[in-house]
Structures are given as structure tokens and as C-alpha cells.
Amino acid sequence: xxxxxxxxxxxxxxxxxxxxxxxxxxxxxxxxxxxxxxxxxxxxxxxxxxxxxxxxxxxxxxxxxxxxxxxxxxxxxxxxxxxxxxxxxxxxxxxxxxxxxxxxxxxxxxxxxxxxxxxxxxxxxxxxxxxxxxxxxxxxxxxxxxxxxxxxxxxxxxxxxxxxxxxxxxxxxxxxxxxxxxxxxxxxxxxxxxxxxxxxxxxxxxxxxxxxxxxxxxxxxxxxxxxxxxxxxxxxxxxxxxxxxxxxxxxxxxxxxxxxxxxxxxxxxxxxxxxxxxxxxxxxxxxxxxxxxxxxx
Numbered sequence: 001x002x003x004x005x006x007x008x009x010x011x012x013x014x015x016x017x018x019x020x021x022x023x024x025x026x027x028x029x030x031x032x033x034x035x036x037x038x039x040x041x042x043x044x045x046x047x048x049x050x051x052x053x054x055x056x057x058x059x060x061x062x063x064x065x066x067x068x069x070x071x072x073x074x075x076x077x078x079x080x081x082x083x084x085x086x087x088x089x090x091x092x093x094x095x096x097x098x099x100x101x102x103x104x105x106x107x108x109x110x111x112x113x114x115x116x117x118x119x120x121x122x123x124x125x126x127x128x129x130x131x132x133x134x135x136x137x138x139x140x141x142x143x144x145x146x147x148x149x150x151x152x153x154x155x156x157x158x159x160x161x162x163x164x165x166x167x168x169x170x171x172x173x174x175x176x177x178x179x180x181x182x183x184x185x186x187x188x189x190x191x192x193x194x195x196x197x198x199x200x201x202x203x204x205x206x207x208x209x210x211x212x213x214x215x216x217x218x219x220x221x222x223x224x225x226x227x228x229x230x231x232x233x234x235x236x237x238x239x240x241x242x243x244x245x246x247x248x249x250x251x252x253x254x255x256x257x258x259x260x261x262x263x264x265x266x267x268x269x270x271x272x273x274x275x276x277x278x279x280x281x282x283x284x285x286x287x288x289x290x291x292x293x294x295x296x297x
Contacts (some may be wrong), residue, residue, distance in 0.1 A: 012061035012114045013054045016068060020050055026075055037171040043074035061114055062123045069107035069128050070119060075137065076100050080139055088146040090153060094160070097143050101167075102198050118216075126179050134174035134207055140168030141214045148221055162226040165218045166254045173259075179204060192276035202268055213285060214269040219260025220288040223295055226256070261292045 027044055050067050053059040079100060083093055108129065111120040121129050144164050148154060154161055181202040204207055264285045271280035 007076075009057060009059060009061055009064075012055055012064050012110075013108055015108060015113050016054055019045060019068065019110065020054070023047060023071060023075055023103075025073070025295075026157060029284065037078060039074045039077045043071045043078075045218065046071035046074065055160060065107060065111055065114075065123055066125065066128060066143050068245045069124055072103055072107055072215065073128075073131060076103055076135070079098065080135070080142075083139075086144060088143055090150060093143065093146075097139060097164075100139060101136050104139075106222050107132060121178060130175050130207075133171050133178070134211060137168045137170075137172035137175060137211065138214060140164050140171065141218060144168065144218060144221060148225065148276075158226060160245050161224060163259065165226070167221045167257075169215045169218050169222075169254060169259065172215040173263075176199075176202060176208060197274040199265065201270055209267065209280065211264045212270075216264035216267060216285065216288060219256040219263070220291060222254075222256035223260065224294070257295055258293050264289050 023043070024047060025041065026045065046067055048063065050071065053064060053067070064215070072096055079096070083096060085098075086093070088097075102214050108120045108122060111118075111123045126134075142162065147157075147161060147164070178204065182196075182199040184200045198204075268282045270283075271278075271282045
């Protein structure tokens with residue numbers, strides 16, 4: 001067993017080294033980063049720690065991969081904020097978004113590459129993996145939010161826009177599916193009934209609720225600008241636009257109307273149920289639900 005563990009650690013270290021070098025180059029590239037940027041500082045510290053652990057060569061692969069995932073999250077967060085501050089420049093932002101999504105996919109890719117006989121969620125942990133998917137989905141949400149207002153670009157790049165929406169929704173739905181809802185039964189007792197209801201709906205944090213709203217809103221944009229979309233798979237769009245935003249081909253289709261309706265119905269039910277009076281607004285979600293119904297009719 002010890003020999004097997006050492007072999008796994010060796011594979012992880014070999015796979016990590018080029019990725020750490022690439023992250024280090026990104027760390028040195030950002031412009032406009034002051035010494036006070038805490039995310040870059042945290043990312044830099046994590047990289048230094050990872051290099052030391054790789055040189056020692058006796059750390060558990062799961063520890064290395066978790067630390068790598070955290071470094072990726074910190075360093076890319078700074079770059080995402082730059083994109084937002086620049087209002088996603090039309091001439092360069094799509095390529096940058098694709099790059100960041102590829103980097104955010106690396107920790108899960110690395111877990112597979114290391115041939116560790118465990119699922120990525122068991123290696124990285126649910127919260128880290130959720131965060132990686134959330135960041136990919138939220139980045140595409142922010143990009144599409146800006147891109148949909150550029151009417152000329154939208155006319156010329158509708159397939160790319162649809163691909164961005166579809167990928168964004170899938171990333172957020174994956175994030176929402178990583179942890180199983182806690183069933184309500186006699187064996188599980190909760191002092192707070194509202195908390196029990198939230199957990200039974202799979203809402204473990206505010207971010208889970210935002211993921212529902214963002215997903216529903218992207219489906220709404222898709223229906224507005226692209227039609228229902230359920231007949232066209234992402235593989236077809238990929239071949240048209242050559243924009244594999246997840247760095248690997250996904251051959252799945254997405255029914256914008258049905259998916260959006262389900263997500264927003266759940267969002268409204270949670271906000272007006274266990275979270276009633278907690279400051280969550282459902283007005284926009286209800287307006288979009290009405291649109292889904294009218295579109296269907």
C-alpha cells in the first residue's frame with residue numbers, strides 16, 4: 001500500500017510541475033495589481049507551498065490537488081475581476097474567458113490524469129469542486145450579461161453566444177448536483193424547520209440559490225435570442241463556432257424553456273418559503289417564468 005501511495009504521489013508531482021510553472025507565469029503577468037491584492041498574494045503563497053511539497057515528494061496526492069485548486073481559484077479570481085472592470089472588451093474578452101475556464105477545469109482534469117482510484121469530489125472535496133463549477137458558470141453569466149447588449153456582435157456570433165449560455169447553465173447545474181439533498185425523515189431531526197427545508201431542496205448556501213437564479217436567467221436569454229434550442233446539441237454548435245469553452249467536447253442538448261422554468265420555480269419556492277423575509281427578491285424571476293409560459297403557448 002505504501003508503494004502504491006508513493007507511486008500515486010509521484011504521478012501527481014510529475015503532472016503538477018508544468019501546471020505550477022504555467023500558474024507562476026500568470027502570476028507574474030497581471031498589470032494593475034497592487035501589493036495589496038490579497039487573492040494574488042494567497043495564490044502566490046499556495047504556489048510556493050506546492051513547490052516545496054513537490055520537492056519533498058512525500059505528500060498525499062489529495063493534499064497537493066486541493067492546494068493546487070485553491071491556488072487556481074485565487075489567481076484566476078483576480079483576472080476575472082479585471083475582465084469585469086474592463087466591461088469584457090469586445091475584441092479580446094472571449095478568448096480570455098475561454099482561457100480562464102480551461103484553467104478552472106485543470107484541478108478536476110489533474111485528478112483524472114493522476115489515475116487515483118477515487119472520484120474528483122472525494123479528492124478535492126465537495127466545497128472546492130462546487131466553487132470551481134460556480135466560478136466557471138458565473139464567469140459565463142457575467143460575459144453573456146455584457147455580450148447580449150452588443151447587438152451587432154450578437155447577430156454575427158449567435159452560435160457562440162448560445163454555446164456560452166449552454167455551457168454556463170451546465171456548469172451551474174453541475175455545481176448544484178454535486179451534493180445530494182438531505183432527505184427529511186424521522187431519523188433526521190432539525191430544530192429549525194426552515195433550515196431543514198433548504199437542505200432538503202439542495203440549497204446549502206447563498207451561492208446555491210444564486211446559481212439557480214443565474215441559470216434560469218441564462219435560459220431566459222437563450223430563449224429570447226436563440227429560440228428553444230433543444231434540437232441543437234452543443235457538439236453541433238462547437239463545430240460551427242470552434243469555441244469549446246470547457247476544453248473538452250460536451251455532446252448534450254439544453255431545453256432553455258423547460259430548464260429555466262424548473263430552476264426559477266424552485267428559486268421562487270425557496271425564496272418565498274423558508275427564506276421569506278430574508279431579502280431575496282423574486283420579482284424578476286416571476287417575470288421570466290411568465291415569459292417561459294407565454295413562449296410555450
